[in-house]
Amino acid sequence: MEACILEQNTVTLESLSSGFGVSMNTIRRDVNELLKRGRVRKIYGGVAAVRTEEMVPSERRQVINMTAKEEIGHLAAEFVKDGDVVFLDSGTTVPCVIPHLAEKKEITILTYSLAAMNEAAKYPSLKLISLGGYYNRQTDSFFGLSGADGLGGISIDIVLIAATGVSVSNGLTNSSYFETEMKKQAVSSGGKTVLMADASKFGKAALRSFCSIQDLYGIATDKKPEKKYLDIIKENGILLKYRS
Numbered sequence: 001m002e003a004c005i006l007e008q009n010t011v012t013l014e015s016l017s018s019g020f021g022v023s024m025n026t027i028r029r030d031v032n033e034l035l036k037r038g039r040v041r042k043i044y045g046g047v048a049a050v051r052t053e054e055m056v057p058s059e060r061r062q063v064i065n066m067t068a069k070e071e072i073g074h075l076a077a078e079f080v081k082d083g084d085v086v087f088l089d090s091g092t093t094v095p096c097v098i099p100h101l102a103e104k105k106e107i108t109i110l111t112y113s114l115a116a117m118n119e120a121a122k123y124p125s126l127k128l129i130s131l132g133g134y135y136n137r138q139t140d141s142f143f144g145l146s147g148a149d150g151l152g153g154i155s156i157d158i159v160l161i162a163a164t165g166v167s168v169s170n171g172l173t174n175s176s177y178f179e180t181e182m183k184k185q186a187v188s189s190g191g192k193t194v195l196m197a198d199a200s201k202f203g204k205a206a207l208r209s210f211c212s213i214q215d216l217y218g219i220a221t222d223k224k225p226e227k228k229y230l231d232i233i234k235e236n237g238i239l240l241k242y243r244s
Helices: 002-008 015-019 024-036 068-081 094-101 114-120 177-187 229-236
Strands: 010-012 041-042 044-050 085-088 108-111 127-130 135-138 142-143 156-160 165-167 171-174 192-196 208-211 218-221 239-242
Touching: 002 044, 010 015, 015 024, 015 044, 015 127, 024 041, 024 044, 068 094, 068 156, 068 192, 068 218, 068 239, 085 094, 094 114, 094 156, 108 114, 114 127, 142 177, 156 177, 177 208
Parallel strands: 085 108, 085 156, 108 127, 156 192, 192 218, 218 239
Antiparallel strands: 010 044, 041 044, 135 142, 165 171, 171 208
């Protein structure tokens, strides 16, 4: 929702309710949370963005921490075996796994990320299934229409997921309503969920939670996490891979 308000600058509560397909009570609750965080301000009939900071466009995020992202991609590929069906999330870290998946045999990629589609299309050895919908320029991904519903009949082996923030109390979080719904569907698909996130994401929390740390199968990151995360990882038998 926050990304939607930032993109449109001003928006009515009615249009948010209609656009997200949720009740006015849900919209008011989420807006109140954004108000507490100082991300929006009230206007007559709706809300307006408070632009204390601009959302970083996808093309700029792609070059941030690029070395770490490439290493995370290499590590995440170690969770995938020949013949797997792999769900790839949106974000700028996840596509870094694709060159390494191309080295394996009979890999099928399922994704709603335009960046992942473009990268996967470079490798003839990879089978690619795209999830369509409306294009979100801020996140370089598609949502709505077939979107999350398209996951229903597909057997997924590995879910490679990204997060805006990772915290002990909130788990994996994201700011976008539509992306959060897609992530929830992917996590509940039955595949083994592997988090791909650099160290800067740990200790942060966005508005919406979509997965607890305890429910992860594995984590690929660039640095050894803090002890509080290591304790959870050990207690729940989560596989951890990080750059030594």
